[in-house]
Amino acid sequence: MAIQLRRNTTSGTIPHPAELVSGEIAINTADLELYAEDTAGNVLPLNRPAYPSVKPKSGEYQCGMIVNNTVSTQALTANRAYWYPFVASHTVTLDRASIWVTSAVASSLARVGLYASDPDGWPVGTALYESGDLNCATTGEKFDACTLTLRRGEQYWAVVHSSSTQVVRAALRTEMIQVYAHPNTAYPSSMIYNTQTFALGIPAVGSFTYSNLNVPLVYWRTA
Numbered sequence: 001m002a003i004q005l006r007r008n009t010t011s012g013t014i015p016h017p018a019e020l021v022s023g024e025i026a027i028n029t030a031d032l033e034l035y036a037e038d039t040a041g042n043v044l045p046l047n048r049p050a051y052p053s054v055k056p057k058s059g060e061y062q063c064g065m066i067v068n069n070t071v072s073t074q075a076l077t078a079n080r081a082y083w084y085p086f087v088a089s090h091t092v093t094l095d096r097a098s099i100w101v102t103s104a105v106a107s108s109l110a111r112v113g114l115y116a117s118d119p120d121g122w123p124v125g126t127a128l129y130e131s132g133d134l135n136c137a138t139t140g141e142k143f144d145a146c147t148l149t150l151r152r153g154e155q156y157w158a159v160v161h162s163s164s165t166q167v168v169r170a171a172l173r174t175e176m177i178q179v180y181a182h183p184n185t186a187y188p189s190s191m192i193y194n195t196q197t198f199a200l201g202i203p204a205v206g207s208f209t210y211s212n213l214n215v216p217l218v219y220w221r222t223a
Contacts, residue, residue, distance in 0.1 A: 011091055011149060017041050031091050031151055045152070055090040061098070061219040064158070064176050073102050074170035074214040076110070076162035081203050083115075083123060083159045084191045084215045085177045088150035096221035097129070098143035099160060100169040101136045108136040108164035112218045113202050114148060115157040123157040123205045130202060136166040143221075150220075158218040163198035170214035180210045187212040 006019065006026035015026040020037040025046070027034050034046040056062050064086040076082070097112050112131045118124035131144035150156065160168070173190040181188035189210035196203035 011093065014045075015043050017043050033091075033152075056092060056222045058222055061221050062092075063217045063219050064171055064215065066171055066175055068175065070172065070175075071217070072170050072172055072214045073167050074216050075103075075165055075167045076160070076216065078162060078164050079198050080193050080195050081159050081161040082191055082193050082211070082216050083157050083208070085117065085121065085123075085155050085157050085179065087155050087177070088152055090150075091152045092150050093223040094146055094148040094150065094220045095223035096143050097131055097146050098141050098219040098221070099134065099136075099216065100141050100219070101139045101166050102169060103167035104137055104139050105164045105166045106137050108162070108166045109133045109198065110136050110142065110163065110166070110168075111161045111198075111202060112144070113159040113161070114218075115159065115205065117155040117157060121155060123159075125205070127159075127202065128156075136162075136164070136168075141219075147223075148220075159202055160216040160218060161196075161198065161202045168216050170216045172214055173212055176215050185212075191215045 008028050009030050011030040013028060015035050022037050022039050025034055025036045035043050036046055037043050113127045114129040115123040115127055129146050129148050134142035136142055176190035178188045178190050189212045191211045192208035193211050194203045194208050
């Protein structure tokens with residue numbers, strides 16, 4: 001005999017406190033997340049941190065952590081793929097992935113992608129999403145349509161792969177999740193990279209090198 005919990009099938013929906021009693025458990029079957037009401041009447045996710053940030057509205061963009069409201073730039077290296085981790089603050093559906101070119105190079109191209117993390121926090125498997133070729137021969141936003149759902153509290157890896165040396169908007173390394181730091185190292189790394197000829201696609205996961213350059217940003221638009 002199956003035990004049935006209170007449930008909701010809409011991604012991102014949290015039970016209302018009036019729907020539960022203290023200690024009662026409910027499940028969101030779209031996100032596979034469990035919720036319970038505490039003794040103070042608050043409904044909280046089980047085994048996931050509660051994030052206080054505001055859920056982005058449809059049509060708005062989000063990216064990695066930006067602490068001081070400053071975005072820098074970074075010149076890319078031909079055939080290099082830049083990877084950086086970020087954590088989704090809410091369960092959201094995405095419909096566009098973008099980069100912003102500030103200094104263009106004739107005939108230059110880029111791709112962006114998204115990967116899941118393994119239990120140790122490193123990128124794993126095949127891409128959850130990989131864009132087509134983005135034309136970076138002019139400045140401005142370069143984007144590709146996508147259909148993705150990020151789950152609250154999960155870590156993902158964004159990747160930017162370039163065919164040339166165009167300059168894109170980037171975050172300061174000190175404002176992103178650090179992937180490497182050492183007392184003997186003056187500049188902690190917030191990004192890793194690997195290399196493959198651009199025409200062959202984004203390099204496979206593995207054989208990474210730490211980088212302390214500014215982090216090329218991928219902007220994700222909420223649907």
